[in-house]
Amino acid sequence: MTEEEAKITFWQTLLLIIIAYVSCVVVHLVKLILFRDRRDESLWPANRRKPVKTLIVMGSGGHTGEMVRLLSALDFRHFAPRLYLVARTDDMSAKRVQQLESSHVSTADSFQTVAISRSREVHQSWISTVLSFLISILDSLRILFSYQPDLILCNGPGTCVPPCVIALLLRALFIKRSTIVFVESICRVTTLSLTGKLMLFILADRSIVQWPELHAKYPQTVFLGRLV
Amino acid sequence: MSVTHKESGSKIVFVTVGTTQFDELITQVLHPNTLEHQILEDDGYTHLVLQIGLGVEPPIPISRRIQISCYHFKENISSDMEKASLIISHAGAGSCLEALSVAKPLIVVVNQKLMGNHQLELAEKLHSEGHVYMCYPETLKTTIVDFRTTKLQKFPRNNPVAFSAYLEKLMGFQK
Numbered sequence: 001m002t003e004e005e006a007k008i009t010f011w012q013t014l015l016l017i018i019i020a021y022v023s024c025v026v027v028h029l030v031k032l033i034l035f036r037d038r039r040d041e042s043l044w045p046a047n048r049r050k051p052v053k054t055l056i057v058m059g060s061g062g063h064t065g066e067m068v069r070l071l072s073a074l075d076f077r078h079f080a081p082r083l084y085l086v087a088r089t090d091d092m093s094a095k096r097v098q099q100l101e102s103s104h105v106s107t108a109d110s111f112q113t114v115a116i117s118r119s120r121e122v123h124q125s126w127i128s129t130v131l132s133f134l135i136s137i138l139d140s141l142r143i144l145f146s147y148q149p150d151l152i153l154c155n156g157p158g159t160c161v162p163p164c165v166i167a168l169l170l171r172a173l174f175i176k177r178s179t180i181v182f183v184e185s186i187c188r189v190t191t192l193s194l195t196g197k198l199m200l201f202i203l204a205d206r207s208i209v210q211w212p213e214l215h216a217k218y219p220q221t222v223f224l225g226r227l228v
Numbered sequence: 229m230s231v232t233h234k235e236s237g238s239k240i241v242f243v244t245v246g247t248t249q250f251d252e253l254i255t256q257v258l259h260p261n262t263l264e265h266q267i268l269e270d271d272g273y274t275h276l277v278l279q280i281g282l283g284v285e286p287p288i289p290i291s292r293r294i295q296i297s298c299y300h301f302k303e304n305i306s307s308d309m310e311k312a313s314l315i316i317s318h319a320g321a322g323s324c325l326e327a328l329s330v331a332k333p334l335i336v337v338v339n340q341k342l343m344g345n346h347q348l349e350l351a352e353k354l355h356s357e358g359h360v361y362m363c364y365p366e367t368l369k370t371t372i373v374d375f376r377t378t379k380l381q382k383f384p385r386n387n388p389v390a391f392s393a394y395l396e397k398l399m400g401f402q403k
Binding site: 041042043044045046047048052061062065066069070071072073074075078079092095150151179181183185186187188189190191206208211222224225226227228 | 246247303320321322325347349350352353384386387388389390391392394395396397398399400401402
């Protein structure tokens with residue numbers, strides 16, 4: 001083979017590999033969105049020994065309050081380290097995280113809080129919302145690419161969408177598999193929030209609701225009773 | 229559980245709007261019709277505590293028998309809730325659930341100015357199951373009257389252990 005022919009073959013091979021990879025990613029993404037496994041009790045191998053690397057999104061206001069209540073019975077030794085995503089302008093949630101973590105004395109050093117841009121402020125205009133959403137996506141990319149959690153916990157509102165979008169993409173790209181669990185607010189008795197619908201139909205592995213009426217309306221959700 | 233110590237003979241109404249602004253509610257509570265003719269005279273309340281969140285500080289009327297105080301925020305309002313005999317709250321889930329968990333009579337007031345008003349769903353559900361009274365700022369006075377005569381259903385405890393157990397199983401931890 002001449003040097004010319006060898007070069008062409010190298011580029012052809014590279015192209016083939018890239019095409020193969022992209023095809024796998026597309027198929028994987030389609031499978032994740034359209035054929036998500038919703039019935040298995042466990043999504044990971046049994047008899048787990050290693051703790052679960054966890055990312056928790058603090059949505060602000062009432063959502064933070066609900067998340068703190070959700071985490072109140074969690075065994076922090078099994079779910080460590082914990083990275084809390086808090087909106088940049090949300091001091092109250094950062095404080096609540098501190099309070100929650102300091103009430104678990106033995107595991108106090110295995111958590112971190114990281115600020116993320118809000119996807120949207122209240123009353124924000126349409127155009128600037130698109131911009132801030134894109135900034136949140138970039139923020140999420142930076143955070144998730146370096147942290148790579150096993151588990152993502154979120155309960156709305158919009159702040160949790162960019163991190164979950166990125167997590168789904170990283171999973172489709174075969175870079176990191178994160179399990180996304182979304183818990184709809186206790187406020188939602190008969191209707192799912194917009195974030196809830198996004199989670200249920202596209203982004204989350206499990207969507208938990210807290211009223212039987214809502215579970216009956218969306219049978220793919222999980223109902224465990226009132227959690228908060 | 230923190231210790232609840234009441235000053236002897238004090239009966240407290242606690243009003244909370246959480247992290248929001250709800251001036252309509254505060255105005256209605258401080259209206260002479262509510263203070264004098266509804267709350268004060270017949271029910272023997274001695275103190276009125278207002279947690280006003282982002283709201284504007286209201287002019288405090290001078291009342292002969294009720295001591296009125298107000299503040300914007302507190303780290304933890306559960307002690308104020310525990311000392312109260314009646315809680316009047318905006319329809320935010322956090323405030324409602326906190327009030328229900330200290331088992332105090334609760335009047336939930338819905339803010340019609342809020343867009344979409346998804347707070348209404350929870351308030352209506354809690355109201356239809358008899359756990360709370362529900363009203364709007366305009367109907368607060370009549371609701372306080374109703375409150376005296378009707379009984380509320382006890383609210384069942386929440387179960388965060390179910391969430392924890394679910395996650396453990398999901399992530400592969402064996403029981």
